[in-house]
Amino acid sequence: MMTPEQIREKVKTIIQLPALPSLAFEVVEMVDDPKTSAAQLGKLIAADQALAGKVLKIANSPFYGFPKKISTIDFAIIVLGFDALKEIVISIALVSSLQKKADGYFNTKTFWDHSISTGVIARRLARDIGYRVTGEVFVAGLIHDMGISILNKYFNPEFRRIVDITREMGLSFAEAEESVLGVTHAEIGGWLGERWNLPDQLVETIRFHHTPEKAEANKKLVSIVHCADVFAKQLMTEKVEYDSDLTFNEEALNTLQLNDQNLIQEYLFQYSDVVNSDLRESLMVSNLVGL
Ligand SMILES: [Fe+2]
Ligand SMILES: [Fe+2]
Numbered sequence: 001m002m003t004p005e006q007i008r009e010k011v012k013t014i015i016q017l018p019a020l021p022s023l024a025f026e027v028v029e030m031v032d033d034p035k036t037s038a039a040q041l042g043k044l045i046a047a048d049q050a051l052a053g054k055v056l057k058i059a060n061s062p063f064y065g066f067p068k069k070i071s072t073i074d075f076a077i078i079v080l081g082f083d084a085l086k087e088i089v090i091s092i093a094l095v096s097s098l099q100k101k102a103d104g105y106f107n108t109k110t111f112w113d114h115s116i117s118t119g120v121i122a123r124r125l126a127r128d129i130g131y132r133v134t135g136e137v138f139v140a141g142l143i144h145d146m147g148i149s150i151l152n153k154y155f156n157p158e159f160r161r162i163v164d165i166t167r168e169m170g171l172s173f174a175e176a177e178e179s180v181l182g183v184t185h186a187e188i189g190g191w192l193g194e195r196w197n198l199p200d201q202l203v204e205t206i207r208f209h210h211t212p213e214k215a216e217a218n219k220k221l222v223s224i225v226h227c228a229d230v231f232a233k234q235l236m237t238e239k240v241e242y243d244s245d246l247t248f249n250e251e252a253l254n255t256l257q258l259n260d261q262n263l264i265q266e267y268l269f270q271y272s273d274v275v276n277s278d279l280r281e282s283l284m285v286s287n288l289v290g291l
Contacts, residue, residue, distance in 0.1 A: 023048060025197070027089045038077045041085060046073045051092065058088050063120075087138050091119075095142070098149040105163045106152045107241070113275075114232055114240045115142050120274050121235075122228035128267065129256050131220055140205040140225050147189030147206065148242055155181075163241065173242040174210065185242070186210050210243070213251040223252035231268060235275045 026044060030036040046052050052073055059076040060069060064084065070076045077085055095112075102108035122141030126133045151159040158180050165176040177184045190207030201218035205225045208215045215222035230248050233240070253259040258267075 023051065023093055027086065027093060029197075030086070038082050038085075041082065041089075042073050042077050045085070045089060051089070054092050055085070055088050058092075059084075087136075090139050091142055094139075094146070098146055098153065105160050106149075110236075110238050110240050111145070111149065113238065114236060115145060117232040117236060117275055118142070118144060118225065118228045121231050121271050122225050124271060124274070125228055125231070125256075125267065126224050128270075129224075129258070131224060136199065136202060137221065137224065140202055140221060141228050143189075143193075143202070144206055144209045144225050144229060145185060145189070145243070146192065147185030147187070150188055150192055151177075151185055166241070172245045174245075184210070210246065210249075212249050212255070219255055223249075223255040226252045227256060227258065231271055232275070234268060235272055237275070 023044075027041075030041055030044070045055055055073065056070060056076065058064075059066070059080055064080055066079050070079060099108075119138045119141030123133060123138045126137045131137070151162070162173065162176045162180050165171055165179065166173050169176075171179070174184050186207055186209055190203055193203035193206050201221050204215050204217045205222050208222050209226050209229055212219065212222045212226040226249055229243075230246055233243070233246055248264070250259070253264075258264065
């Protein structure tokens with residue numbers, strides 16, 4: 001019998017984690033470097049035609065609510081700001097590297113709907129509780145479940161077995177993952193984040209989005225994404241098949257001073273437009289993900 005630790009090591013070596021696209025890598029490095037100027041970022045984006053086109057499409061979506069047409073990257077940086085631009089570029093790069101066609105086991109649209117909703121809600125929640133909002137809040141929400149798409153894309157037979165087990169045996173998704181692989185999508189996503197040199201707080205958000213009490217680098221951010229994840233789950237009409245048993249973690253609610261049923265209900269009500277309006281749709285399902 002292998003110990004859980006050995007199983008984990010084996011899985012880690014078997015899974016061929018993809019490399020971060022070089023452009024995204026450059027952007028992540030720029031984000032981490034306080035010396036980066038808006039002009040440098042603009043130059044990098046403008047040099048890639050396809051990327052520049054996508055950025056402008058998203059910059060012009062109702063999500064950013066700018067009344068006039070934004071037709072150049074330089075103008076986008078001026079009106080949307082540096083953080084928004086970083087957020088858009090990182091999202092495009094990460095999402096495109098995790099793409100895979102839908103099948104009976106993985107519903108691409110529901111997956112990205114859930115991810116985008118979590119990102120949008122995380123950003124709203126951050127604002128509502130007075131957390132300094134940076135581009136990373138949206139990105140953290142957007143990629144929190146990237147371990148799921150890694151499993152589906154690079155560990156497909158095991159992913160199918162996990163889905164079958166949850167369907168047939170009524171185990172939770174995490175229990176099924178544990179029984180098949182000995183690890184969950186949260187941990188696998190964390191490995192990828194590390195390999196990609198994402199900022200610590202992003203890696204931590206992915207790794208601990210189900211267990212926010214374990215966070216160390218930025219417990220607030222992890223708690224925000226955790227709660228946004230639960231909000232998104234409760235608000236979506238089309239249910240995602242994984243993590244369906246997810247509920248609010250007490251410690252995360254305490255960290256955000258959100259431990260109040262009335263307040264939670266109030267936020268649920270306020271955030272319902274995220275999933276009901278075409279905001280999310282216009283934001284990215286077509287632009288960013290390219291479905
Ligand atoms: Fe998850
Ligand atoms: Fe999730």
